[in-house]
Amino acid sequence: MEKVLGADAVLLSLIEEGQDTVFGYPGGTVIPLYDSLYGKRDKIHHILARHEQAAVHEAQAYAQVTGKPGVCIVTSGPGATNAITGIANANMDSVPLIVITGQVGSAFLGTDAFQETDVFGLSMPIAKWSAQITKAEDIAETMAKAFYIAVSGRPGVVVLEITKNALTSTTDFVYKKAPVIRSYVPYPEIPGEVIDKAAEMINAAEKPLILIGHGVLIARAEKAVKEFVEKSGIPFGTTLMGLSALPSDHPLNVGMLGMHGSYASNMLTNQADLIIAIGMRFSDRVTGKTSGYGTKAKILHIEIDKSEIGKIISADLSVHGDLKSALSYLTPRIEKKTYNRWRKEFDKFYQMELEQVIKKDTHSDLPLIQMGEAVDIVSRKTSGDAVVVTDVGQNQMVAARYYKFKHPNTFLTSGGLGTMGFGLPAAVGAAVAQKFMPETNKMKNFPVVLFTGDGGFQMNEQELGTIIQEKVPVKMVILNNSVLGMVRQWQNMFNGKRYSETDLINPDFVCLAKAYGIKAERVELREDLEPAIQQMLSFDGPYLLEIMVDKDMKVMPFIAPGSTVDEMKLVSND
Amino acid sequence: MNRKYTLLIYTENHVGLLNRISIIFTRHKVNIESLNTSPSMEEGVHSFVITINTSLAQAEHLRKAIEKQVEVLKAFLYEEKQVIPMEVALFKISTEGLKSGNSLEKLIRESSARIITVEPEFLVIEKTGTQNDIQDFLAQLSDFDVREFIQSGRVIVTRPMGKLKDYLLDLERQEEK
Numbered sequence: 220m221e222k223v224l225g226a227d228a229v230l231l232s233l234i235e236e237g238q239d240t241v242f243g244y245p246g247g248t249v250i251p252l253y254d255s256l257y258g259k260r261d262k263i264h265h266i267l268a269r270h271e272q273a274a275v276h277e278a279q280a281y282a283q284v285t286g287k288p289g290v291c292i293v294t295s296g297p298g299a300t301n302a303i304t305g306i307a308n309a310n311m312d313s314v315p316l317i318v319i320t321g322q323v324g325s326a327f328l329g330t331d332a333f334q335e336t337d338v339f340g341l342s343m344p345i346a347k348w349s350a351q352i353t354k355a356e357d358i359a360e361t362m363a364k365a366f367y368i369a370v371s372g373r374p375g376v377v378v379l380e381i382t383k384n385a386l387t388s389t390t391d392f393v394y395k396k397a398p399v400i401r402s403y404v405p406y407p408e409i410p411g412e413v414i415d416k417a418a419e420m421i422n423a424a425e426k427p428l429i430l431i432g433h434g435v436l437i438a439r440a441e442k443a444v445k446e447f448v449e450k451s452g453i454p455f456g457t458t459l460m461g462l463s464a465l466p467s468d469h470p471l472n473v474g475m476l477g478m479h480g481s482y483a484s485n486m487l488t489n490q491a492d493l494i495i496a497i498g499m500r501f502s503d504r505v506t507g508k509t510s511g512y513g514t515k516a517k518i519l520h521i522e523i524d525k526s527e528i529g530k531i532i533s534a535d536l537s538v539h540g541d542l543k544s545a546l547s548y549l550t551p552r553i554e555k556k557t558y559n560r561w562r563k564e565f566d567k568f569y570q571m572e573l574e575q576v577i578k579k580d581t582h583s584d585l586p587l588i589q590m591g592e593a594v595d596i597v598s599r600k601t602s603g604d605a606v607v608v609t610d611v612g613q614n615q616m617v618a619a620r621y622y623k624f625k626h627p628n629t630f631l632t633s634g635g636l637g638t639m640g641f642g643l644p645a646a647v648g649a650a651v652a653q654k655f656m657p658e659t660n661k662m663k664n665f666p667v668v669l670f671t672g673d674g675g676f677q678m679n680e681q682e683l684g685t686i687i688q689e690k691v692p693v694k695m696v697i698l699n700n701s702v703l704g705m706v707r708q709w710q711n712m713f714n715g716k717r718y719s720e721t722d723l724i725n726p727d728f729v730c731l732a733k734a735y736g737i738k739a740e741r742v743e744l745r746e747d748l749e750p751a752i753q754q755m756l757s758f759d760g761p762y763l764l765e766i767m768v769d770k771d772m773k774v775m776p777f778i779a780p781g782s783t784v785d786e787m788k789l790v791s792n793d
Numbered sequence: 794m795n796r797k798y799t800l801l802i803y804t805e806n807h808v809g810l811l812n813r814i815s816i817i818f819t820r821h822k823v824n825i826e827s828l829n830t831s832p833s834m835e836e837g838v839h840s841f842v843i844t845i846n847t848s849l850a851q852a853e854h855l856r857k858a859i860e861k862q863v864e865v866l867k868a869f870l871y872e873e874k875q876v877i878p879m880e881v882a883l884f885k886i887s888t889e890g891l892k893s894g895n896s897l898e899k900l901i902r903e904s905s906a907r908i909i910t911v912e913p914e915f916l917v918i919e920k921t922g923t924q925n926d927i928q929d930f931l932a933q934l935s936d937f938d939v940r941e942f943i944q945s946g947r948v949i950v951t952r953p954m955g956k957l958k959d960y961l962l963d964l965e966r967q968e969e970k
């Protein structure tokens with residue numbers, strides 16, 4: 220057998236796994252890997268980010284849009300530590316990634332050699348699995364294990380630290396996908412009795428409520444969930460991360476759950492007699508005060524990660540296993556029903572929210588533009604045929620509330636970690652994913668629209684460079700309120716309007732875009748808003764639209780910290 | 794209510810696993826009271842015995858979080874009444890003050906301890922027992938010149954009759970599906 224370099228073995232492994240795109244940034248310890256990449260650039264596209272954190276966010280968005288794991292290559296030391304936020308972010312939102320980091324030669328380990336950091340140790344608490352490879356002959360096997368672990372069960376991030384000597388020595392290359400790992404059972408069996416009991420519980424309920432989480436999207440179980448929902452006739456809400464799993468205008472959709480979700484789904488959570496949680500983990504942002512959550516409900520928890528069951532909210536019954544399988548067993552056993560009276564109760568709350576919040580947010584008569592107006596226009600103009608990406612803060616919540624989704628996995632946001640700076644790179648990653656998609660994929664020609672704050676944009680604005688290098692037509696909407704809006708909202712509501720360090724002196728974003736040769740415009744007046752958005756969407760290429768918005772806008776309704784779901788405030792007091 | 798629990802964890806022998814397991818306790822602010830790691834009856838399988846003082850809910854959550862780790866084969870949680878625990882302690886006693894008759898020998902006999910070595914300057918006593926037995930014995934040694942005292946982590950056998958081999962076979966069967 221012909222021997223290959225360790226560096227080649229890494230890339231051959233990627234090719235074996237059907238990967239054609241990697242995100243990354245070169246440096247000392249991975250130069251051998253980049254050298255090998257040079258010879259294989261017809262088979263593997265490398266996307267050169269401008270910062271390793273951004274490279275990991277890009278790989279994450281790529282994974283979410285394509286359904287394939289994302290791959291990222293960074294150098295040791297600062298390259299790896301820069302990647303840490305991206306790793307934590309993807310792992311918390313259960314997105315499969317393989318992050319390959321360089322490491323000093325194994326003879327230098329532990330000597331504080333130049334650019335040595337203990338990536339293996341650092342990544343342990345924030346990754347699904349980590350490994351250190353110090354020999355070329357271990358590369359293929361560990362890569363196969365890494366891919367298998369990243370994508371199976373509850374997906375997550377695998378960090379592989381490869382020492383330089385392993386990349387530069389030679390080895391035989393034999394690749395065996397999905398090796399058996401005795402201690403790892405990603406898809407547990409679901410006993411028939413459990414399904415029977417679950418069906419009984421569902422059939423007996425009078426006011427059931429379904430909660431749809433990110434798990435549905437990760438498991439690509441949208442179809443199975445749709446069938447389950449429609450046969451059961453049960454109203455459903457989605458978590459922030461579960462948005463886009465089913466169309467926003469689905470007649471059984473009662474809105475987003477949690478802190479800034481819809482009034483109806485939160486207020487009625489405590490009226491339900493059965494809560495069916497599907498692929499979600501009862502995050503504190505969803506439950507509010509846990510002792511006052513689902514007070515009248517039995518809990519049926521369908522979830523692949525056993526350690527999530529009973530972690531926050533104890534389940535009366537749990538179905539531990541893959542969602543697609545679980546639902547395919549469950550749906551035939553439930554009765555076809557409707558709950559018209561119960562469903563109508565939600566409408567009452569929706570009407571209140573519509574009159575007192577939604578209309579004011581999206582069709583405002585205040586002097587300054589509201590964020591909701593911009594999101595609403597983009598939503599109407601794209602009619603759901605877009606990939607919507609957000610940063611973190613008010614911009615994120617408003618986009619989540621007012622964009623009407625039509626297709627699964629068309630909403631990318633940072634949920635568990637709430638990472639400012641996620642938006643721009645994620646939008647780049649999504650657009651890169653589209654670039655290499657087959658024409659048959661309907662998402663291929665959707666515009667990628669980013670809603671970001673002025674604060675968060677500046678956390679990774681260097682990715683404008685990646686945009687021009689990759690020529691990806693990302694549409695960037697900066698909702699510029701010149702403040703750290705979400706923090707300021709809390710200061711307004713809970714700290715007596717003491718606006719400590721939330722005012723921003725911003726650069727001229729239009730000029731900034733132009734410095735990169737990216738077309739850009741600024742809107743300050745309401746009458747210019749719609750045409751400006753139209754122009755952005757029709758433009759062939761990347762585009763930055765800076766919209767000056769009201770800094771006093773508050774995202775409502777709101778479950779204040781320490782409050783229960785049904786203590787949600789519809790409007791703010793002042 | 795906080796109680797003493799013992800976790801018995803079977804794992805593959807993987808570099809860094811001790812770290813991975815111990816950070817789970819740190820994250821949940823639970824202090825590890827004692828820890829013992831050793832090879833198990835089955836080739837290639839490692840065992841950890843960890844004792845903690847916490848609530849049942851927290852202990853069960855820790856068990857699940859540990860079992861979720863890729864290289865962990867199985868994690869069991871036991872209450873005190875479900876285990877038969879033992880610890881080993883060594884005491885180094887200076888021979889200098891030992892002229893006062895045979896009271897030490899008597900104490901050793903009555904406590905089922907034993908002398909494992911006698912050197913010109915010191916002797917070493919070994920005592921196996923529960924945490925309480927060992928503490929009692931230490932207290933009784935207060936009249937002597939104890940120069941060093943060290944105690945092992947807890948090892949246990951459990952009252953339930955399961956067998957490691959059967960768990961492993963079950964895992965392999967599930968993995969094949």
Ligand SMILES: Cc1ncc(C[n+]2csc(CCOP(=O)(O)OP(=O)(O)O)c2C)c(N)n1
Nearest residue numbers: 612613614637639672673674675703704705
């Ligand atoms: C990396 C990081 N640092 C700090 C925060 C805390 N934080 C959450 S929202 C927010 C304000 C965001 O401001 P901006 O990006 O302008 O968005 P806006 O809320 O104004 O829409 C801050 C500072 C965070 N989520 N992430």
Ligand SMILES: [Mg+2]
Nearest residue numbers: 672673702704
């Ligand atoms: Mg802002």
